[in-house]
Amino acid sequence: MSEQGQSTTEPDAEVAAPQESRSRQVLREIAESSSMVVFMAIVASMIIGGLLIIFADEAVRESAGYFFSRPGDTFSAIGDALGSAYSAMFNGAVLNLQAESFAGMIKPFTQTLTMATPLIFAGLGLGLGFRAGLFNIGAQGQILIGATVGGYIGFAWDLPWGLHLLLAVLGCALGGALWGFIPGVLKAKRGAHEVIVTIMLNYIALYLVAWLLSLEAFQREGSDNPISPIVAETAQYPKILGVQFNLHLGFVLALACAWGVWWLMERSTLGFRLRAVGANPSAARTAGMSIGAATILTMVIAGALAGLAGSAPVLGTQKFLTDAVAGSLGFDAITVALLGRSRPLGIVLAAILFGGLQASGPSLQVNAGLPVDIVVVIQALIVLFIAAPPLVRAIFRLPSPAHEKEVAA
Amino acid sequence: MTATVADAPAAPAPSAPIPAKRWGASIALGVIALISLVIFGLGTPTGSSTTFVVARNTDFVHLPTYTAPSRLAAIVLSVLALALAGWAAYRANQHRKVGVWLPVVYGMAIMGALLTWAGAGRDATSIQLTGLLTSSLFLAVPLVFGALAGTLCERSGIINIAIEGQLLAGAFLAALVGSMAGNAYVGLIAAPVAGALVGLLLAIFATKYWVNQIVVGVVLNMLVVGLTSFFFSTVMTENGDLNQALGMARLPIPLLSSIPIIGPVLFNQNLLVYILYVVVAAMQIMLFKSRWGLRVRAVGEHPKAADTVGIKVNRTRVRNTVLGGAIAGLGGAFFTVASGLAFGKEMTSGKGYIALAAMILGRWSPRGALAAALLFGFADALRAQLGTIGSPIPSQFLAMFPYIATIFAVAGLVGHARPPASEGIPYKK
Numbered sequence: 001m002s003e004q005g006q007s008t009t010e011p012d013a014e015v016a017a018p019q020e021s022r023s024r025q026v027l028r029e030i031a032e033s034s035s036m037v038v039f040m041a042i043v044a045s046m047i048i049g050g051l052l053i054i055f056a057d058e059a060v061r062e063s064a065g066y067f068f069s070r071p072g073d074t075f076s077a078i079g080d081a082l083g084s085a086y087s088a089m090f091n092g093a094v095l096n097l098q099a100e101s102f103a104g105m106i107k108p109f110t111q112t113l114t115m116a117t118p119l120i121f122a123g124l125g126l127g128l129g130f131r132a133g134l135f136n137i138g139a140q141g142q143i144l145i146g147a148t149v150g151g152y153i154g155f156a157w158d159l160p161w162g163l164h165l166l167l168a169v170l171g172c173a174l175g176g177a178l179w180g181f182i183p184g185v186l187k188a189k190r191g192a193h194e195v196i197v198t199i200m201l202n203y204i205a206l207y208l209v210a211w212l213l214s215l216e217a218f219q220r221e222g223s224d225n226p227i228s229p230i231v232a233e234t235a236q237y238p239k240i241l242g243v244q245f246n247l248h249l250g251f252v253l254a255l256a257c258a259w260g261v262w263w264l265m266e267r268s269t270l271g272f273r274l275r276a277v278g279a280n281p282s283a284a285r286t287a288g289m290s291i292g293a294a295t296i297l298t299m300v301i302a303g304a305l306a307g308l309a310g311s312a313p314v315l316g317t318q319k320f321l322t323d324a325v326a327g328s329l330g331f332d333a334i335t336v337a338l339l340g341r342s343r344p345l346g347i348v349l350a351a352i353l354f355g356g357l358q359a360s361g362p363s364l365q366v367n368a369g370l371p372v373d374i375v376v377v378i379q380a381l382i383v384l385f386i387a388a389p390p391l392v393r394a395i396f397r398l399p400s401p402a403h404e405k406e407v408a409a
Numbered sequence: 410m411t412a413t414v415a416d417a418p419a420a421p422a423p424s425a426p427i428p429a430k431r432w433g434a435s436i437a438l439g440v441i442a443l444i445s446l447v448i449f450g451l452g453t454p455t456g457s458s459t460t461f462v463v464a465r466n467t468d469f470v471h472l473p474t475y476t477a478p479s480r481l482a483a484i485v486l487s488v489l490a491l492a493l494a495g496w497a498a499y500r501a502n503q504h505r506k507v508g509v510w511l512p513v514v515y516g517m518a519i520m521g522a523l524l525t526w527a528g529a530g531r532d533a534t535s536i537q538l539t540g541l542l543t544s545s546l547f548l549a550v551p552l553v554f555g556a557l558a559g560t561l562c563e564r565s566g567i568i569n570i571a572i573e574g575q576l577l578a579g580a581f582l583a584a585l586v587g588s589m590a591g592n593a594y595v596g597l598i599a600a601p602v603a604g605a606l607v608g609l610l611l612a613i614f615a616t617k618y619w620v621n622q623i624v625v626g627v628v629l630n631m632l633v634v635g636l637t638s639f640f641f642s643t644v645m646t647e648n649g650d651l652n653q654a655l656g657m658a659r660l661p662i663p664l665l666s667s668i669p670i671i672g673p674v675l676f677n678q679n680l681l682v683y684i685l686y687v688v689v690a691a692m693q694i695m696l697f698k699s700r701w702g703l704r705v706r707a708v709g710e711h712p713k714a715a716d717t718v719g720i721k722v723n724r725t726r727v728r729n730t731v732l733g734g735a736i737a738g739l740g741g742a743f744f745t746v747a748s749g750l751a752f753g754k755e756m757t758s759g760k761g762y763i764a765l766a767a768m769i770l771g772r773w774s775p776r777g778a779l780a781a782a783l784l785f786g787f788a789d790a791l792r793a794q795l796g797t798i799g800s801p802i803p804s805q806f807l808a809m810f811p812y813i814a815t816i817f818a819v820a821g822l823v824g825h826a827r828p829p830a831s832e833g834i835p836y837k838k
Contacts, residue, residue, distance in 0.1 A: 052636075056643035135623050192820040193828075195570075195623055196769060199762050200812035211805035334627055371642035373754075376635030383628045388618035 028399060037392050038339070041385035042353075044395060049378040050082050053370060057081035084368040092363025093356035103244055108359060110247040116348075116355025118143070118312035120254040122333030123351050124261045125176075125305030127342035131265065132298040133278035138183060138198025139306040140330025141205035142176040144323075146307025148209050149175030151314040151321035154231035156217070164234040169253070169311050176307015177300045179205060184299025188292035194299070202330065210323045218321070228321035237316040248316040255348065257305060262344040264301075274298055309333065328376075332358075335383040354379055435498035437817070438515060442494050445519050446487035449526035453480040459528040460535035463670060479529035486522040490515055516784070520791070527795055527802070541787075541794050542674045546682065549786025550747070551576055551757070553685055554740020555764025556771060556778035557692055558604070561733035562611075563773055564696060565726045566709040568833045570626025571611050573761025574633035575734045578603035579741020581637040584652055584752035585645070593655035593746040597681065597739070600746075604738015605731050607633060612730035616723040619835040630761070638754045645752065656749030657681065681739075681747040688736065692775040705729060709829035712836045722836045737761070766815035773829065785811040 054060050060081055063073035091097060093112050099105045122139045129136040150172030159167065182201060186192040212218050213226035220229045237248035265271035276284040277294040285291055313325050336354055340346030357379060361372035385392050393400055459482065461475045493515045500507045528536045555572045562569035569575075582603035587596020607629055614625040645652040657679040665676040696702035705725060707715040712722045744756050763785055770784075771777025792807040 052639060056639065058647060135621075137623070137627065186816070186820045190820040192816070196765070196819050197816055200766060200815050203759060203762065203812045204809050204816075207805040207809045211803050214803065214805075331627065331631060334624075335631070338624060338628075371639055373635050373638035373642060376631055377639055378635075380628050380632035380635055384614070384625070384632065387620040387624055387628070388614055390618055 037389045038386060040392050040396050041382050044385050045378050045381035048381055049374055053081055053085045054078050085370055088363045088367040089360040092360030110245040112356040112359040113251050114246045115359045116351040117251045117254050118309040118329050119333055119336045119351035119355055120348055121309035122306045122329055123336035123347040124257055125302035126333050126337035127347050128261060129298055129302040130342045131278050132274040134298055135195050136198055136302050137195055138201050139333045140326055141202035142179040142303045142306035143310040143326040143329050144205040144209050145179040146172040146176035147310030147314040147325045148321060150311050151228060154235035154315055155229040161234050168235040168315055172307045172311035173304040177304040180299040180303015184296040188295045206323060231315055231319045246317060250312045250316045258344040258348050335379055338383050339386055432501055435494055435501050438494035438497055442487060442490035445490060445522050449522040450484035450487040453483050453526050453529045455480050457529040459525045462535045462537050479525050483522045483525045486518045490518040539670060539673055541790050544790040545787040546674060548789045549782040550682060550685055551740040551743040551760050552764045552767050552782035552785055553779050555737050555761050556767035556782050557775055558733035558737035559765055559768035560773050560775060560778055562730050563829055563832050564709045565705045565729035566831045567615050567726050567730045568622040569733060570623055571607055571629040572737050572764050573757055574630040575604040575607045575737035576741040576757045576761045577637055578607050578633050579738030580744035580756060581752055583742040584745035587655050587746045588651050588653040593657045596746040597742050600742035601735035601738040605735040608731045608734015612727040616726055622833050634755055641754055652751045654749055654751040655746050657747050679747055689775050689779050709831055712831050763811050766811055769815055770818050
C-alpha cells in the first residue's frame with residue numbers, strides 16, 4: 001500500500017534527453033504521464049463497455065446471424081447500438097441537446113453534480129484513509145449510520161431554519177465518525193485488520209438501520225414499509241440553482257470539504273503526521289509520532305466525511321431514510337478515491353466523472369434501452385485499468401516512464 | 410485438535426517463556442452464559458413448556474416429540490454453559506488449552522436455552538429440530554465453499570476479497586449453461602469455470618501487476634455485479650429460456666439416511682452437499698498433510714524462503730487463486746441450480762463477505778471454515794425459524810451475529826486469529 005517514492009532516474013537517461021527534438025520530448029512526456037494512463041484507461045473501458053452493448057443488442061445479434069450474406073447490416077446495427085448508447089450517455093450526463101429551453105439543456109449536468117456530491121464526500125474520506133495507510137472499506141456503513149443520525153435529527157426534531165440544517169449535517173458527520181472510530185480503535189489497540197472490521201461493520205450498520213426502521217420512532221405514520229418520515233423542510237439542503245434543478249447546497253459543502261482536506265493534508269502539521277504514518281509507520285514512530293492516535297484520528301475524520309456523504313441523499317435528494325439510502329455509494333466511493341489517486345482535486349474530478357456515468361443511467365434506460373448496470377461495469381473497468389498502469393501501457397503501446405509509482409493507495 | 414496444532418505456532422519449548430494467560434475467551438463465555446441465565450432462564454415464565462419436534466413424519470424412524478418445562482430447561486442449560494465457562498477459566502489459569510468439544514457443547518447449551526425460551530408457552534407451534542439443522546447445513550453450503558476458496562488463496566499469500574464476485578459469477582454461469590443444456594448438473598460443471606476466471610483475473614493483477622489485492626478484490630466484485638446484472642437485464646430477460654429455474658433432486662444415501670436426526674440432516678441432500686463433504690475433507694488433508702500443502706503454506710508464510718528452496722512462488726499463488734476461484738464458483742451454483750432458482754440480480758447478497766468471515770473465524774483451515782460456516786448457517790436458519798414462531802428477538806440481531814462474532818475474533822477479544830504472514834504482499838524477486 002505504500003508508495004514507492006524512490007526515483008531511479010539514471011544519469012545516462014538525463015544526458016541522452018536533450019538530444020531528442022523538443023516536440024518529440026513533449027510528446028513522450030505526455031505519453032509517459034500518469035494522466036495519459038488515466039485517459040487511456042477511460043478509453044479502454046468505454047471500448048469494452050461498447051463491446052458489451054453490441055453483444056447484448058438484439059438487432060446486432062439478429063443481423064450477425066446472416067453476417068456473411070449481408071455484413072453491412074451487422075455493422076449498421078452495431079453503429080446504431082453504439083450511437084444510441086453513447087448519445088444517451090451524453091444527453092443524460094452533460095448536455096441535453098434535444099431540450100427546448102436552456103434550463104432543460106443544462107439540467108443533465110446539474111444532475112451529474114448532484115450525483116457527484118456524495119461521491120466527493122465519501123471519496124475524500126476514503127482517500128484520506130489511503131494516504132494514511134488505512135484501507136477503509138467501511139464507507140458504506142459510515143454513510144448509513146451518518147444518514148440515520150442526520151435523518152433522525154431532520155425528521156424528529158423541531159428547530160428553526162439554519163440551526164436545524166446545521167445540526168442535521170453535524171449529526172451525519174457524527175454518526176459516520178462513530179462508525180469510523182470503532183475500526184480505528186480496534187486497529188490501534190488490538191491490531192484488528194481494518195479491512196475485515198469495516199466490511200463487518202457495513203453489515204452490522206445495515207441490520208441496525210433495518211431494525212431501527214422497524215421501531216415506532218423511525219416509522220413513517222400510516223406506512224407498513226420500513227421508511228422514515230420525510231425530513232423537515234428546515235433541515236433540507238436548499239437548492240442552489242432554483243427549484244427546477246436538484247443541485248443542492250451539499251455540493252458546495254462537498255467542495256469546501258475538498259478544500260479542507262487539501263489544506264489538512266498539505267498544509268497542516270496534523271496532515272503531515274498522518275501522511276508520515278501512512279508512508280512509513282516505523283519512521284513515523286521513531287520520529288515520536290503516535291501511530292495509534294493517527295490511526296484513530298484518520299478513521300474518525302474519514303468516517304465523518306463518509307457520514308456527510310449520507311447527508312446528500314437524506315437531506316438533499318431522497319429526503320427520508322430507508323435501509324437502502326446508501327445504495328452502493330460506499331463501494332463507488334472506493335473507485336472514486338482510487339481514480340482520483342486520493343488527492344482532493346482528483347477525487348472531485350473522478351466523482352464528477354462517475355456521477356455523470358450514474359446520472360446517465362435513466363437516459364440510457366429510456367433512450368437506448370440499456371440497463372444501468374453497464375455503468376457499473378465501465379466504472380469497475382476504469383479502476384481496474386488505472387490500478388495497473390503497465391497493463392494500459394501494454395495495450396496502447398505507451399512508453400513506460402523511468403520510474404513507476406504504485407497506484408493503488 | 411490436530412489441525413489447530415498444525416497451523417498454530419509450534420508448541421513452546423521448555424525454555425521458552427510461559428505465554429500470558431488468555432482470559433478473554435473464558436470471560437466472554439461467562440458473560441454470555443450469565444446473560445443466557447438471566448434472559449432465557451429466569452426470563453421464561455414458570456409453568457410454560459416448549460415442544461421440540463425431533464423427527465418429521467416422513468422420516469424413516471419415528472421419534473416422539475419432546476416437551477420440556479421451559480424455565481427449568483433453560484436454567485439448567487444456562488448453568489451448564491456457565492460451568493463450561495468456569496472450566497475454560499480454570500484451564501486458562503493453568504496455561505492449558507481447552508478441547509474443541511468445549512465451544513461446541515457450550516454453543517449447543519446456549520442455543521438450546523435460546524430455543525427453549527423462544528418456544529416457551531407457544532402451544533400451537535413447536536421447534537422443528539431436524540428442519541432447523543437441515544436448513545442450517547443447506548444455508549452453510551455457499552459459505553463453506555467461499556471460505557474454502559478464501560483459505561486456499563490466503564494460505565498462499567493472496568487476499569481474496571473477490572469471493573462474493575466468484576460466488577455470483579458461479580451462480581450466473583450455472584444458471585445460464587444449465588438452462589441452455591436443460592440440465593442442472595451441466596450448470597454445476599460450468600459454475601467453477603466462472604469462478605476460476607474471476608480468480609485468474611485476481612491472480613494476474615496481484616502477481617503480475619502488483620496491484621493492491623484488496624483493491625482488485627473490491628473492484629472485481631463490482632465488475633461481476635455489473636456484468637451479471639447487465640446480462641441478466643438484457644440477454645436473459647429477452648430470452649427467458651436462458652434463465653430457467655432448474656432443480657437438483659435430493660439423493661438420499663441408503664441406510665445412512667435412515668439414522669434418526671443425523672440421517673435426514675446429513676445424508677438426504679443434493680449432490681452439491683456431498684461434493685462439499687469431499688472437498689472439505691480433501692482440502693483439510695491436502696493442506697496440512699501433503700507436500701503440496703506444505704509448499705502452499707510456505708509460500709504464504711515466507712515466500713523468500715520458499716523461493717530459495719526452489720518453490721515457484723508466483724506460480725503457486727496463481728494456481729491456488731484459480732483453484733480457489735473455481736471452488737467458490739462451485740459454491741455459487743448453490744444459489745441457482747442447487748436451490749432450484751433462476752438467476753437474479755446480486756442474488757448472493759453479501760454471502761461472499763460472510764464466507765470471508767467464516768474463513769477468519771475458522772482460522773484459515775478447512776475444518777475451521779466448515780465449523781464457522783455451519784455456525785453462521787445455523788444463525789441464519791434460526792432466524793427463519795424464530796420468524797415463523799414469532800420470536801421476541803428482532804431478526805436483525807440474529808442476522809448481525811456472524812459479523813459481530815468476526816469482529817470479536819479479529820480484535821482478539823476471543824481467541825486469536827492470525828493470518829498467514831505474507832498475505833497481501835506481492836512477491837518481487
